[in-house]
Amino acid sequence: MSKQNIVWHETTIKKEERQERNGHSSVILWFTGLSGAGKSTLANALEQQLFNSGKHSYVLDGDNVRHGLNKGLGFSDEDRKENIRRIGEVAKLFVDAGTIVCTAFISPFKEDRNRVRELVEDGEFIEVYVRCSLEACEQRDPKGLYKKARAGEIPEFTGISSPYEEPDAPELIIDSDKQTVEESVETIIAYLKERKIL
Template identity: 85%
Template sequence: MAENLVWHETTIKKEERQKRNGHRSCILWFTGLSGAGKSTLANALEHRLFEQGTKSYILDGDNVRLGLNKGLGFSDDDRKENIRRIGEVAKLFVDSGTVVCTAFISPFKEDRDRVRELVEEGEFIEVYVRCSLEACEQRDPKGLYKKARSGEIPAFTGISSPYEEPEAPEIVVDSDKQTVEESVETILAYLKEKNIL
């Protein structure tokens, strides 16, 4: 069926949208263990971006699984499909001239690399929200680690399912050592240095 599909070019180009917005568009891909602070950091960053007039949006793991990806489970194949779909959605946001923050565990390097390949060089910014497993378990905001340790969740990243740490992320924030504000400043400094903002 895909052979009968042709990409329809839009009249307004990404570069025109970026020019009107006054900034470039990109994917800020927040990855890390459950409880590392991906969603918290993405929301704090977006608040700052919104305040300064940057067109931005957050795609959060749980929110996407409650809608677009609600039919997917947590098997390796479903996790890969979850990231594939969100990568395609994030690509559309980049084309719209938006800075899109995605907060997903996204445990597999191959899947993150596949999303990187969807956009132009420099438009995928991997933000590794590094946090020790011990600190994530202590936080356990959703009670998931407790359930995983008791066997209620069979394939849980970091416990019974692997997490492949980024090998060369553009940005690393240590959420068990830095404050949210310090982490936001680190990301904003990167975006300014790369002339995205």
């Protein structure tokens, strides 16, 4: 089908109307960091608190998305880029739906994260760098992936045989090897309130 035959159809209900009904703004909280840094743990703990306080939120987790939407993608640079492109578009839909969406993806390349930022309006993309030393991530190794990567069983593993590009100017930095999950969630909630998102 030719792209010229695809026409954008404007929705009847606008994002602003959904946000007003929900009682809060909608944003992407983009958790990025090494495997084992605590992105999913933090995203889920944050969502639990948002949910408990009546906010509309959802977690998009890297591993979970690869079971469905992105199950045909591998871990080459090209597939990683496509993985992030797709999830960026999905996250944009959640923002339009008036939802606070927490995305937990290694997303190792700055260019890909910046491309997602450009999909939404200013202030709707909040990069949360879950910073943790490689040593601490390897000690945690919750899925046993570092051990396999060191043994050469997993090629192109971020932090070992594939690069991770740290954010230049993230909105938030969470030092997950120094802060508890509870402290980290409090930091993010305080930021959202300060920005009048909540």
